[in-house]
Amino acid sequence: MAADKKLYIKTYGCQMNVYDSERMADATGYQTVDSPEAADMILLNTCHIREKAAEKVYSELGRLKQFKQANPDLKIGVAGCVAQAEGAEIISRQPAVDLVVGPQAYHRLPEMLAQVNAGERAIDTDFPEEDKFDHLPRGPKARRAPSAFLTVQEGCDKFCAFCVVPYTRGAEVSRPPARLLAEARDLVERGVVEINLLGQNVNAYLADDWTLARLIRELAKIDGLARIRYTTSHPNDMGDDLIAAHGDVEKLMPYLHLPVQSGSDSVLKAMNRRHTAREYLELLERIRAVRPDIALSGDFIVGFPGEQEADFQATLDLCEQVRYAAAFSFKYSARPGTPAADRAHVDEGVKTERLARLQEMLTRHQYEFQQSMVGKTMPVLLEKPGRDPGQMVGKSPYLQAVFMDAGPEMAGRIVQASITRSARNSLAGEIV
Numbered sequence: 001m002a003a004d005k006k007l008y009i010k011t012y013g014c015q016m017n018v019y020d021s022e023r024m025a026d027a028t029g030y031q032t033v034d035s036p037e038a039a040d041m042i043l044l045n046t047c048h049i050r051e052k053a054a055e056k057v058y059s060e061l062g063r064l065k066q067f068k069q070a071n072p073d074l075k076i077g078v079a080g081c082v083a084q085a086e087g088a089e090i091i092s093r094q095p096a097v098d099l100v101v102g103p104q105a106y107h108r109l110p111e112m113l114a115q116v117n118a119g120e121r122a123i124d125t126d127f128p129e130e131d132k133f134d135h136l137p138r139g140p141k142a143r144r145a146p147s148a149f150l151t152v153q154e155g156c157d158k159f160c161a162f163c164v165v166p167y168t169r170g171a172e173v174s175r176p177p178a179r180l181l182a183e184a185r186d187l188v189e190r191g192v193v194e195i196n197l198l199g200q201n202v203n204a205y206l207a208d209d210w211t212l213a214r215l216i217r218e219l220a221k222i223d224g225l226a227r228i229r230y231t232t233s234h235p236n237d238m239g240d241d242l243i244a245a246h247g248d249v250e251k252l253m254p255y256l257h258l259p260v261q262s263g264s265d266s267v268l269k270a271m272n273r274r275h276t277a278r279e280y281l282e283l284l285e286r287i288r289a290v291r292p293d294i295a296l297s298g299d300f301i302v303g304f305p306g307e308q309e310a311d312f313q314a315t316l317d318l319c320e321q322v323r324y325a326a327a328f329s330f331k332y333s334a335r336p337g338t339p340a341a342d343r344a345h346v347d348e349g350v351k352t353e354r355l356a357r358l359q360e361m362l363t364r365h366q367y368e369f370q371q372s373m374v375g376k377t378m379p380v381l382l383e384k385p386g387r388d389p390g391q392m393v394g395k396s397p398y399l400q401a402v403f404m405d406a407g408p409e410m411a412g413r414i415v416q417a418s419i420t421r422s423a424r425n426s427l428a429g430e431i432v
C-alpha cells in the first residue's frame with residue numbers, strides 16, 4: 001500500500017537516532033530515498049542537546065518548506081528530541097510541519113501517517129507504557145552492512161544539571177534480553193558481524209537480573225558475531241562484572257567511551273555527576289588492569305556555570321593523565337528547563353578560549369595514539385569501499401578507520417592488517 005511512497009529521513013544527534021531512523025523507515029513502509037526532491041514525506045530526526053543542534057532543525061525546516069510549493073502533497077515531519085522538547089510549538093514556529101513525534105511514540109507512526117495523509121496534523125509526545133520496539137513493524141529481511149547498532153537501553157535517570165536527555169528520552173528502560181538476543185541473531189543472519197549496543201546509559205542496563213555484562217557474554221556465544229561494542233557509559237554504572245568482561249570476553253572490543261565532563265570536583269558536583277575526578281581515575285586504573293591496551297574516549301564540557309580557570313586546569317590535568325584515544329568537547333550550552341540554565345554563565349569569550357586549549361591537547365593525544373599504531377598488526381573488519389577504486393575502509397579494534405587495498409567482495413571479512421601510516425582520523429594498512 002505505502003510501498004510506492006518515498007521517504008527522505010535526515011538524522012541528527014547521537015547513534016540512537018541513527019538506529020531509530022532505520023526503525024521508523026521500516027514502520028512507515030515507505031521506500032527511503034537519498035534526496036528531499038523525490039520524497040512524499042520528509043522526516044527530520046532531531047537532537048536537542050545543544051542550542052546549535054536545535055536551531056539547525058529550524059533552519060533546515062525553513063529550507064525544506066520550499067519543496068511543498070513544488071509538491072503540495074509533500075508531508076514534513078519532525079521526530080526525535082526537539083520534537084519531544086518543543087511539541088506543538090514546532091508547528092507554531094514552522095507551519096509547514098505536518099507531524100511531530102517524540103522518541104517514545106514511534107510505534108504510533110503508521111496511524112499518525114494515515115492522519116497526515118488525510119490532511120490533518122498529528123502530534124504525539126507521550127511516554128506510553130508499552131515498549132515501542134515491540135510494536136514497530138520490521139522491514140523486509142534485507143542484507144545489512146557488517147556493523148549494526150542495537151538499542152538495548154533508553155532514557156536516563158541521572159539528571160546531570162546541564163542535560164536535556166532525561167526530559168526528551170524519559171526514564172531508564174531496558175529491553176528484555178530474549179528479544180535482544182533474537183534481534184542480534186537476526187542481524188547476524190543478514191550479514192552483520194559487529195554489533196554496537198546502544199543506550200543513553202548503556203551500562204545501567206538491567207532487565208530482571210540481566211546486567212549489560214551478562215547480555216554481552218550471551219551475545220558473544222552467537223556464531224558469526226565477531227565483535228561487540230557498547231556506548232555510552234556512565235562512570236557510576238561501570239560494574240565489576242562489566243570490567244571483568246573486558247578482561248575475558250574476546251569479542252568485546254578494547255574501546256570504551258566513558259565521559260567525565262570535567263576534571264574539577266567542584267564542577268563535577270555542580271553538574272550532579274556524583275563522582276570525583278579521583279574516583280574516575282581509579283576506575284580507569286581498574287579497567288586498564290584487566291585490558292591494558294583499551295582505548296578510552298570521553299566527552300567534556302568547558303565553561304560550565306561557575307567554572308574557574310583552576311577548574312579548567314584540573315580538566316587539562318586529568319586529560320594529561322588519561323591520554324584519551326579520542327574525545328569530544330563542547331562549550332556549555334544553556335538548555336531551557338535544566339537546573340544549570342538559570343545559573344550565572346561563564347563569558348562566551350572565555351569558553352571559546354578554553355575550548356581551543358582543551359582541543360589542542362585532546363587532538364595531540366589522539367594523534368599520538370594514532371601514531372602508536374604504526375608497525376602493529378591487528379584484525380581489521382572491512383566495511384565499505386574507500387575513496388579510491390580498489391580500496392576498502394575497515395575498522396580497527398580501537399574504532400579507528402583503516403584504509404586498505406581490497407575489493408568490495410571483502411566487505412564483512414576480518415583480515416590481519418599491518419598498519420603502515422597514520423593520520424589524525426584514519427590509518428592505512430596492508431593485508432598480511
Ligand code: SAH
Pocket residue numbers: 049050162163164165200201232233234259261299300301330331332333334335
Ligand atoms: N549519556 C551520556 C551522554 C549524553 S549527551 C553521558 O552521560 O555521558 C553527549 C554529550 O553532550 C555529553 O556527554 C556532554 O558532554 C554533551 N552535552 C550534554 N549537554 C550539554 C550542554 N547543555 N552543553 C554542552 N554540552 C552538552
Ligand code: SF4
Pocket residue numbers: 156157158159160163164165166200201234
Ligand atoms: Fe545527560 Fe547525564 Fe544522563 Fe548522560 S548521564 S544522558 S549527560 S543526564
Ligand code: F3S
Pocket residue numbers: 012013014015016017046047048049080081164165168169200
Ligand atoms: Fe541529541 Fe536526543 Fe541523542 S538530544 S544526543 S538525539 S538523545
